[in-house]
C-alpha cells in the first residue's frame with residue numbers, strides 16, 4: 216500500500232556520537248527522525264524519515280495553547296551479541312492510540328507506527344550504545360498543528376519519533392530513594408487525563424515535584440484527587456508494595472497511567488507464583504503497615520529507571536523507613552529479571568522482545 220511506504224532522506228553529515236560511558240538522559244539526539252502528517256479528509260499521510268532538525272510551526276499552533284498532545288517512551292537495547300531489540304513495543308503503540316483517543320487525536324495505524332520506530336532505530340543503529348545499562352530512548356509523540364486559537368480538536372497533526380542514547384539510570388548503583396506523600400496538589404482525577412500519556416499531566420505535577428526536591432525528597436507519592444487517601448503513583452512511575460508477603464499495586468481506575476513496566480512486574484510476579492493483588496491502598500494502611508513491620512518492600516516502575524526502590528516515606532511530618540532503607544529481594548529480582556530480558560542476557564519466555 217502506497218501510504219505505508221516510509222520514504223527515507225538520509226542525513227548528509229552524521230553527528231559525532233557521545234561517549235557511551237558518560238551519557239546523560241535525553242541530551243543528544245540521533246541523526247534522523249520520523250515524521251507523518253494528518254489532515255482531516257486525507258488521514259495520516261507522508262510517513263518519512265528525514266535528518267533530525269528543527270520543525271517549523273506557526274506560533275498559533277494549537278498544541279502551544281491547548282496542549283493537545285500525546286507521547287510514548289520506550290527503549291532499544293544492545294545485546295551482548297551485537298543485535299538490537301525493543302521491549303514490548305506493541306504495547307507502546309497500542310497505548311499511544313488509547314492516549315490519542317482521549318485527546319481527540321485521530322487513530323494511528325499501529326503497524327505503521329511500529330514500522331516507523333523500527334526503521335528509525337535501524338537507520339540510526341550506530342546510536343544504540345553498548346556500554347552496560349545504556350540504551351537508545353525512543354520518544355514518539357503527536358502534536359496538534361492547526362494554526363488557530365479557537366478551542367476545538369485540531370484538523371491537522373504531526374506524528375514525530377525522535378531518539379536519544381541514554382546512560383545507566385543508576386551510574387552509582389541502584390539506591391533506594393526518599394519519597395514525600397503529596398497532600399496538596401493532585402496529578403489526575405478519574406475522568407481526567409491521568410490514564411493518557413499527555414504532557415499536561417506532567418506540567419501539573421512539576422510544582423509538587425519541585426517542592427519535594429527542595430525538602431530533600433526525590434519524588435512525591437500521589438494520592439487520589441477525590442478522597443485524598445488512595446495511593447496512585449510515585450512521581451511519573453507506577454508504584455508497587457510488598458505488604459505481609461503480598462505484592463499490592465493500585466488498580467487502573469482511570470487516573471493511573473497503565474505502565475508497561477508495571478504490567479511486566481505483575482506478569483513476572485504471577486509467573487513466580489507470588490501472591491499479587493491490584494487493589495486500592497490508602498495512605499493510612501500503608502503507614503500502619505510500615506509501623507507494624509508489615510510493609511516489606513516498595514518500589515516504583517517505569518521505562519526510564521525500570522525499577523526504583525523506595526527506602527523512606529514521609530507523610531505529614533511522619534517518617535517511615537522501608538526494609539531498613541535497603542533494596543528488598545523481590546525488588547532486586549524484578550530489576551535483575553526485567554533488565555536481563557531487556558538487554559537479552561537472559562531468555563525471554565514471554566515473547567516481550569522484538570529483534571530488529
Ligand SMILES: *Cc1c(COP(=O)(O)O)cnc(C)c1O
Nearest residue numbers: 451452453472474475476517518
Ligand atoms: C510513562 C508513565 C509511567 C510508566 O509507564 P511505562 O510504560 O512503564 O514506562 C507511569 N506513570 C506515568 C505518569 C507515566 O507517564
